[in-house]
Amino acid sequence: MNSLGYLLAALTxxxxxxxxxxxxxxTVVGSLxxxxxxxxxxxxxxxxxxxxxxxxxxxxxxxxxGAIYGGAYAAILLNTPGTPSAIATTFDGYxxxxxxxxxxxxxxxxxxxxxxxxxxxxxLLSLAxxxxxVALAFGPVEYFWLAILGLxxxxxxxxxxxxxxxxxxxxxxxxxxxxVAEISADVRLTFGSQTLLGGIEVVSALIGxxxxxxxxxxxxxxxxxxxVEEASRGFRLQEALRxxxxxxxxxxxxxxxGTLVGILPGAGGSIAGLVAYSEARRxxxxxxxxxxxxxxxxxxTEAANNATVGGxxxxxxxxxxxxxxxxxxxxxxxxxxxxxxxxxxFTEHGSIVYVFIWGLLLATVLMLPAGLLIGxxxxxxxxxxxxxxxxxxxxxxxLIGTYSIRNSVSDVVxxxxxxxxxxxxxxxxFSASPxxxxxxxxxxxxxxxxxxxxxxxxxxxxxxxxxxxPISLGIVAFILLSLFSPLLxxxxxxxxxxxxxx
Amino acid sequence: MIHTIKRSFVTxxxxxxxxxxxxxxxxxxxKPISYVIPFGPGGExxxxxxxxxxxxxxxxxxxxxxxxxxxxxxxVGWSQLNDMPGDGYSIMGVNLPHIIVKPxxxxxxxxxxxxxxxxxxxxxxxxxxxxADSQFKTLQDIIDHAKNNPGKITFSGSGKGTANHLAQVTFxxxxxxxxxxxxxxxxxxxxxxxxxxxxxxxxxxxxVGAKHAGKVRLLAVAMEQRHPRFPDVPTFKELGFDIVSGxxxxxxxxxxxxxxxxxxxxxxIGQINDDPDFKQKMENDGFALxxxxxxxxxxxxxxxxxxxxxxxxxAGVIK
Numbered sequence: 001m002n003s004l005g006y007l008l009a010a011l012t013x014x015x016x017x018x019x020x021x022x023x024x025x026x027t028v029v030g031s032l033x034x035x036x037x038x039x040x041x042x043x044x045x046x047x048x049x050x051x052x053x054x055x056x057x058x059x060x061x062x063x064x065x066g067a068i069y070g071g072a073y074a075a076i077l078l079n080t081p082g083t084p085s086a087i088a089t090t091f092d093g094y095x096x097x098x099x100x101x102x103x104x105x106x107x108x109x110x111x112x113x114x115x116x117x118x119x120x121x122x123x124l125l126s127l128a129x130x131x132x133x134v135a136l137a138f139g140p141v142e143y144f145w146l147a148i149l150g151l152x153x154x155x156x157x158x159x160x161x162x163x164x165x166x167x168x169x170x171x172x173x174x175x176x177x178x179x180v181a182e183i184s185a186d187v188r189l190t191f192g193s194q195t196l197l198g199g200i201e202v203v204s205a206l207i208g209x210x211x212x213x214x215x216x217x218x219x220x221x222x223x224x225x226x227x228v229e230e231a232s233r234g235f236r237l238q239e240a241l242r243x244x245x246x247x248x249x250x251x252x253x254x255x256x257x258g259t260l261v262g263i264l265p266g267a268g269g270s271i272a273g274l275v276a277y278s279e280a281r282r283x284x285x286x287x288x289x290x291x292x293x294x295x296x297x298x299x300x301t302e303a304a305n306n307a308t309v310g311g312x313x314x315x316x317x318x319x320x321x322x323x324x325x326x327x328x329x330x331x332x333x334x335x336x337x338x339x340x341x342x343x344x345x346f347t348e349h350g351s352i353v354y355v356f357i358w359g360l361l362l363a364t365v366l367m368l369p370a371g372l373l374i375g376x377x378x379x380x381x382x383x384x385x386x387x388x389x390x391x392x393x394x395x396x397x398x399l400i401g402t403y404s405i406r407n408s409v410s411d412v413v414x415x416x417x418x419x420x421x422x423x424x425x426x427x428x429x430f431s432a433s434p435x436x437x438x439x440x441x442x443x444x445x446x447x448x449x450x451x452x453x454x455x456x457x458x459x460x461x462x463x464x465x466x467x468x469x470p471i472s473l474g475i476v477a478f479i480l481l482s483l484f485s486p487l488l489x490x491x492x493x494x495x496x497x498x499x500x501x502x
Numbered sequence: 503m504i505h506t507i508k509r510s511f512v513t514x515x516x517x518x519x520x521x522x523x524x525x526x527x528x529x530x531x532x533k534p535i536s537y538v539i540p541f542g543p544g545g546e547x548x549x550x551x552x553x554x555x556x557x558x559x560x561x562x563x564x565x566x567x568x569x570x571x572x573x574x575x576x577x578v579g580w581s582q583l584n585d586m587p588g589d590g591y592s593i594m595g596v597n598l599p600h601i602i603v604k605p606x607x608x609x610x611x612x613x614x615x616x617x618x619x620x621x622x623x624x625x626x627x628x629x630x631x632x633x634a635d636s637q638f639k640t641l642q643d644i645i646d647h648a649k650n651n652p653g654k655i656t657f658s659g660s661g662k663g664t665a666n667h668l669a670q671v672t673f674x675x676x677x678x679x680x681x682x683x684x685x686x687x688x689x690x691x692x693x694x695x696x697x698x699x700x701x702x703x704x705x706x707x708x709x710v711g712a713k714h715a716g717k718v719r720l721l722a723v724a725m726e727q728r729h730p731r732f733p734d735v736p737t738f739k740e741l742g743f744d745i746v747s748g749x750x751x752x753x754x755x756x757x758x759x760x761x762x763x764x765x766x767x768x769x770x771i772g773q774i775n776d777d778p779d780f781k782q783k784m785e786n787d788g789f790a791l792x793x794x795x796x797x798x799x800x801x802x803x804x805x806x807x808x809x810x811x812x813x814x815x816x817a818g819v820i821k
Contacts, residue, residue: 042543042570049556136698140684180574180610182687185662185819187574187608194581194611198573265694320713321694328544328690335713335787336552342716407538407571408578451684455701458656458682 003354010058010358018059019363023370026066030073031378033080033207034401037067038325045333053339054352058359060333064326065117065309065364068269069371072109072302077102077226077382078394080211084202085269085305087436088277090210091157092290092297097226099293102383106375107240108295109302110368112251115244116303117364119255120262120310124317125357129343132318134263140455141466143266144448145475147441150271152482153278154434157291165434168425172438175200176446183447195410204402204415205439209432211398212419218391225390226383235372243295250280250296251303258304262311265321266448269305270440276304278482310360317341317353530590530766534565537753538586538594540579542572545688546626546709547595550751553783554623557774574610575661576600580754581611588758590767598622598750599810602803603663606811606820614807620764621771622752622794622802624784626707628669628724628745629735630657633696634717638703641721641741648679655681658692659705663819665749666692666705668810669724671817676743693718707748708732712788724748730785750792750806768796 009015029040040063048056071082076093089109096105123131138146154165178189179199190196218225244251254276261272280300281290290297312323320341322328334341339352346353382390402415422432456465466472535558541547551568558566571579579594580601586592596619604610632638638647648655659666662685670683684701686692689710696704697717704710704718708729711720720735724745728737738745753771755764774780775791784791794802814820 038543045552045568046555046565135694139695139698139700180577183662183685185575185607185664185685187610192609197581197611198578201573265691319694319697321690321697322544325542325544328542329548332544332549332552335549338783338786340713340715342714344716406573406578407569408573410573410578447687451686451695454682454684455656458653 006350006354007358009054009351009355010362015055015058015355015359016362016366018055019062019359020366020370022059022062023066023363023367024374026063026068027070027367027371027374029063030067030070030082031374032070032401033074033078033082033211033398034203034403034405035067036083036203036325036405037064038329039404040064040067041326041329041333045329045336048333049336053334053337054355054359056333056337057330057352057356058363060326060330061309061313061356061360062363062366064330065113065306065360066367066370067326068306068309069110069113069117069302069367070374071305072113072298073106073375073378074211076105076109076298077379078211079214080398081206083269084206084440085273085308086301087206087270087433088273088301089298089305091277091301091433092292092294095291095293096295096298100226101293102226103376103379104236104240105295105298106379107235107237107372108243109298110371110375111240111244112254112299112302113306113371114364114368115251116255116258116306117309117367118361119252119303120259120307121357121361121364122310123259124310124313124360125354128314128318129346131259131263132315134260135265135315135319135321135323137471138264138266139469140448140451141469142448142471142475143264144445144452144466145472145479146264146267146271147445147448149475149479149482150274150437150441151445152479153274154437155483155486157278157431157433157437161429161431164428164430168430168432168434169438172435172440173442174438175205175435176439176442181446182443183450195413198406198408198410200414200418200439201405201408201411202436202440203405204411205418206436207398207402208415208418209422209436211394212416213423213426213432215391215395215398216420216423218387225387235376237372244299247296247299250283250300253279253283254300254303255307258307259311259314261304262308262323263314265315265323266444268324269308272304272308272311273301274437276300282482282485306364313357313360317345318343530763531562531564533591534567535590536592537566537568538579538583538592539568539570540572540576540595540597541570543570546707546749547597547751549787550624550784550789551595553780553787554771554774557777557780558770561773561777562770575604577604577610577612580617583612583754584616584757586756588756588760590755590759590763593753593755593767596752596754598625598752598806599663599665599668599814602807602810603668603814603819606814607663614803616757617754618757618759618764619752619754619799619803620768620796622750622792622799623771623775624789624791625748625750626665626709626788627729627748627790628665629706629708629711630673630721631693631696631704631706631710631718632702632721633699634719636703636719638721639719641736641738644681644703644721645677645679648677648681652680653682655703656684656701657681657703657705658684658686658695658701660689660692661685661687663814663817665747666707667817667819668813669745669747670705672745672747672813673738673743675816676745707788708790709788711735712786725790729788729790731788747809748790752794765796 071086075089
């Protein structure tokens with residue numbers, strides 16, 4: 001069958017219905033804090049038993065991509081990343097919503113998500129087998145350096161407050177050590193408490209640190225939650241399209257970053273979004289606008305995190321190594337169906353893989369109308385609902401959402417405590433992002449370091465292990481650039497000003 | 503008089519309740535059963551439970567509803583198992599050596615004896631895995647290389663104090679060699695390290711050979727007999743090393759579950775294991791079925807505990 005044949009096989013009414021319902025369901029699930037793409041896909045597995053493998057994949061892929069986009073709603077309207085992928089969406093999305101541009105931010109996020117999703121899926125369609133090798137080229141040391149690169153972003157994210165940013169990050173790193181350690185199987189920092197045994201779950205920490213302070217502030221201040229424009233302005237689609245067209249390079253770069261990071265099994269959507277965000281900021285001429293409602297920030301993150309969907313499928317389908325947690329579930333579902341992943345999947349089972357990829361592209365395109373409509377509804381309901389309704393509803397959702405992540409009451413307790421702590425720290429000028437970055441990146445860095453050290457020590461070449469591998473050196477160069485570029489730039493500026501003064 | 507009436511009433515009530523209970527257990531299961539996996543979705547514990555799901559529905563007419571309670575390497579789920587209702591409608595996956603080794607390391611909220619395991623339905627045998635283009639063609643190649651270069655051979659594996667790790671420790675001891683074990687988060691990450699040439703070999707499972715066929719080579723499997731899926735791969739026993747090990751998976755119930763329900767559930771899981779179609783599917787994925795039922799559990803656990811505990815001590819995982 002040629003590619004046109006696969007396309008036609010993907011475009012049956014049945015598949016269109018699956019893709020559309022998948023995207024809609026995914027968007028709704030993703031928009032609720034705590035309900036993640038992984039969970040949505042896992043719930044579906046029994047349904048997919050009776051389906052053709054390609055159809056099952058289309059449904060699961062559609063849900064997945066919808067959920068990643070849906071995470072933007074809560075990030076923009078409630079300052080709560082619905083999934084870790086949407087952390088960087090809050091940086092500029094929430095300030096935009098605060099000043100009354102929440103509708104614009106959601107439409108921009110939708111367009112960016114569709115762009116990112118398309119780019120990721122096109123890479124999957126055209127270059128999957130060679131790109132899968134990226135997943136293998138990254139060893140423990142590369143992940144260690146990647147996590148350190150992520151930590152240096154804190155310096156960019158906490159402008160003028162570097163010390164507080166660093167303190168927050170260290171606190172996050174400490175939090176990441178709690179519980180049974182992944183690698184050494186030690187039980188650490190639990191103080192004998194069963195509650196802490198499972199460690200701090202990232203999504204529940206996100207909900208606590210980001211959402212609870214917003215809720216407390218809502219109750220503590222008399223203002224409305226978000227600024228409301230009385231006149232209906234529709235989707236602001238034309239305006240959004242204009243902005244998107246203007247930042248096409250940003251969208252393209254972020255989509256490629258998202259695809260590449262998505263291929264790395266140890267990284268994930270949160271890192272993709274953060275790297276794309278900081279690259280957008282670095283290359284912008286107006287860096288000071290970032291963090292205060294710059295539309296480019298929202299676009300970069302949303303394009304990148306939806307590109308991880310296609311990117312993550314690359315190692316999943318080619319190597320049988322899941323690129324992201326939802327991919328692991330999808331891989332399991334395929335195994336039960338008797339489909340073996342691997343390079344032959346593309347040559348021998350083209351009718352499954354290519355029909356699925358076209359289906360994923362179809363679902364991504366359908367996300368534009370579906371996402372705009374649902375987004376508008378979400379925006380209107382959050383903006384117009386009176387506070388007395390909004391706060392209890394969201395509070396209830398955070399509890400349910402947190403519980404459902406691991407069916408664990410401990411996570412709810414931890415979420416609530418972190419929430420109150422986050423609010424108090426916020427009053428002293430500590431923001432949530434460095435803490436969360438420390439929490440997410442701490443375990444990646446620790447695992448990479450320990451594994452790299454053991455392998456290096458066995459080979460009697462620790463130095464070469466950490467500083468002798470080309471990809472590592474590339475990442476180290478980025479780290480230095482990210483650490484010292486603000487310093488160099490400001491010195492350069494100072495010199496120029498001095499020269500002008502003379 | 504009143505007393506007697508009262509007493510007979512109570513007796514009747516008890517009799518009635520007992521009757522209801524018998525009827526209920528006779529019809530068990532009459533509603534969906536919640537099957538909790540104490541790990542995240544997508545892992546082998548999930549996949550093997552998912553394999554059971556359709557067969558359970560077909561044979562017994564009720565759904566097995568799978569949910570996840572991950573955390574602490576399974577400890578979070580197991581520490582809560584006995585708080586669940588013991589009516590036969592809440593069951594949980596259990597894994598060896600986890601439930602033996604973990605409670606000996608630290609207080610993890612449960613003890614091995616407190617878990618009422620009613621069936622062990624399969625195990626994923628340990629295996630030495632190398633990349634298809636590796637210089638090591640046989641297990642002897644590895645032993646020879648390790649003898650000349652003590653500590654230089656690196657093996658990836660899933661976690662510490664796990665089946666992979668304990669097998670590595672046991673093998674090193676039996677073969678009188680020294681190799682380096684690098685723990686990764688799960689089998690997926692450990693295979694990735696192998697395929698990316700970050701390590702020289704992997705202490706993995708037969709399932710790795712099935713999932714990544716063509717890209718990896720199994721050098722030996724820790725089974726009594728060769729795995730039907732890999733007839734050319736020798737067992738450790740054939741090569742002179744007494745290692746039969748792997749990650750065993752079974753099902754436990756809350757310890758308040760009545761005896762008759764335990765027995766019934768145990769026989770149900772056994773019936774699924776007897777289904778040729780189920781057997782075929784599991785073996786294709788590289789798993790090996792075992793049948794340790796409710797009755798034989800204590801002897802099996804005692805025997806395994808002995809082997810695991812001594813290996814874990816050797817590995818320094820427990821004191």
